[in-house]
Amino acid sequence: MTLGSAFLWGVAHVATDRRKTGFALMVTHVLLLAVIITAVTAFGTQVLALAVQPFWLTTLSVALAVLALVWSAVIVRSFVLVRPEPANTAGRVLSATFTAGLCALVLAPTAYAARLAYLSHDVVDSIFTAEMTPIVADDPWNGAARINFLLIGADSAPGRPGVRTDSVTVASVDTATGDTTLFGLPRNLEQVQLPRGPARQRFPNGFSGDGPDTPGLLNEIFQYAEDYPEMVPGVRHGQRGPALLKQTVSDILGIPVKYYAMVDMKGFAQIIDAMGGVKVTIKQPIVYGKYREGHLAAGTRKLSGQEALWFGRSRTDSDDYVRMGRQKCLLYAVAKQADPVTVLNSFEKLAAATKRAISTDIPKNLLPPLIELSDKVKDARIRSLSFVPPLINTASPDWGLIRAKVTKALADRPAVRRPGHPKAPTTAQGYDRPIALDAACH
CATH class of the missing domain: 3.40.630.190 (LCP protein)
Structure with missing residues (x-):
């Protein structure tokens, strides 16, 4: 159940009769995945355009950190809800280690993505100049062919x-x-x-x-x-x-x-x-x-x-x-x-x-x-x-x-x-x- 909750939030909650919370978590998780997949596949160029703006890079870093923490919290809470009483200390250690490993699998890629966002921010600030002249969104080239x-x-x-x-x-x-x-x-x-x-x-x-x-x-x-x-x-x-x-x-x-x-x-x-x-x-x-x-x-x-x-x-x-x-x-x-x-x-x-x-x-x-x-x-x-x-x-x-x-x-x-x-x-x-x-x- 804990493994299932790592792939789809709310599985453990539904299994333990916490259906409202479980379904809310499921819907939230599915919507998040849908937004990410749609953004990458259908709006790849627009996403890249955001990825070269310092403000959005900072926002992305914060959002990824929050997502990683929330995801880890769901995994830990799911484990707490469904874990049986272990017969011995070894069983308790093994189950806790398994849960920690799941959290690490979630934290590692999001931490790497946050680092990429930080590096992008650094490259943009280091290479490109600050320009106060506003860019018109509909015509950034000022009519130039x-x-x-x-x-x-x-x-x-x-x-x-x-x-x-x-x-x-x-x-x-x-x-x-x-x-x-x-x-x-x-x-x-x-x-x-x-x-x-x-x-x-x-x-x-x-x-x-x-x-x-x-x-x-x-x-x-x-x-x-x-x-x-x-x-x-x-x-x-x-x-x-x-x-x-x-x-x-x-x-x-x-x-x-x-x-x-x-x-x-x-x-x-x-x-x-x-x-x-x-x-x-x-x-x-x-x-x-x-x-x-x-x-x-x-x-x-x-x-x-x-x-x-x-x-x-x-x-x-x-x-x-x-x-x-x-x-x-x-x-x-x-x-x-x-x-x-x-x-x-x-x-x-x-x-x-x-x-x-x-x-x-x-x-x-x-x-x-x-x-x-x-x-x-x-x-x-x-x-x-x-x-x-x-x-x-x-x-x-x-x-x-x-x-x-x-x-x-x-x-x-x-x-x-x-x-x-x-x-x-x-x-x-x-x-x-x-x-x-x-x-x-x-």
């Missing part, structure tokens, strides 16, 4: 001062459908026009670097802004680089870049490990390491964090532009494979790695609509357009051509490849229209 995010892969190394943004990508997301186009800018773009104001005044003919020892490439702008506060007046340390790079990239592409997210490359490897690896298709063997200490064989395989890092970083026997194509495929693979089960199974590791590796200016109150948008992105077509040779001469870029290509790419509807239709080009080099990453990366 697309929202553009700057995705930065940052790399720092011994002997190299500061941070170099070796991976610069803008994800332009359709707010209605989730269709996404990734625009890749090579790290070695030269003569980059900086935004009007102090930055343009210092470099009227395009960014030329910090003295004769720096070549003046796109990947240096972030750190330059951090080193020279006057480039972005009124912006605090740590945000000057993102602010200047966002505006610079926005001017290059001709679209407003609203938010950024930057991941440290070594931290990215930790995130991949926390996911249990990422499956990618390697079209040609990839040699990695300054002294060619290893290689990734061709084929479809699951990569560890370190292997994924080399997949996205290696330029041995290739170049920056091939590497850019692999980086887009890696982003695509992570986006498609980060399913809820994987995230939950590795949540603690993911939370720790994320706090160390990621910085962003996305506000906390935008997270619920962003969760809903990301759900659309997972089911939508992701395309990529990189501004690399021969389309763009990185030493003397045609800025007008770049903006024209962006405008055309966003105006074109993604083509759906029918059975028997030729695949999209699979090379990362030289195309002048977006390619579908599901075709290019598999």
Whole structure:
């Protein structure tokens, strides 16, 4: 009876003629289970949206603790009602131990769920910014047809001062459908026009670097802004680089870049490990390491964090532009494979790695609509357009051509490849229209 009461409240109460209490407990238990099952299955996205709000995370932690205590109390009370008088002390100890074990089975998962809620609260508070501007529930994007995010892969190394943004990508997301186009800018773009104001005044003919020892490439702008506060007046340390790079990239592409997210490359490897690896298709063997200490064989395989890092970083026997194509495929693979089960199974590791590796200016109150948008992105077509040779001469870029290509790419509807239709080009080099990453990366 005690075991039965653990699975359905009130069984022991009914058996001992406490029918009103027993039936009330049964109805309460069934309603609780129905609400939980319905919320998870039918309103999964909305539940996830609540799970990134500190208030609701705190509420969830308290609710889970209360539920665990009530459930344990029902088990103990059921045992007290139905237990027979034991013939000896051993019987009394065994029955009490059995009841305590049932309570532990109830308390353990609820305690773990409460801990996940606490960790989520900590991640949200640590990474995302506080924003007082209210979000309109019916139109969180303020009527924008697309929202553009700057995705930065940052790399720092011994002997190299500061941070170099070796991976610069803008994800332009359709707010209605989730269709996404990734625009890749090579790290070695030269003569980059900086935004009007102090930055343009210092470099009227395009960014030329910090003295004769720096070549003046796109990947240096972030750190330059951090080193020279006057480039972005009124912006605090740590945000000057993102602010200047966002505006610079926005001017290059001709679209407003609203938010950024930057991941440290070594931290990215930790995130991949926390996911249990990422499956990618390697079209040609990839040699990695300054002294060619290893290689990734061709084929479809699951990569560890370190292997994924080399997949996205290696330029041995290739170049920056091939590497850019692999980086887009890696982003695509992570986006498609980060399913809820994987995230939950590795949540603690993911939370720790994320706090160390990621910085962003996305506000906390935008997270619920962003969760809903990301759900659309997972089911939508992701395309990529990189501004690399021969389309763009990185030493003397045609800025007008770049903006024209962006405008055309966003105006074109993604083509759906029918059975028997030729695949999209699979090379990362030289195309002048977006390619579908599901075709290019598999």
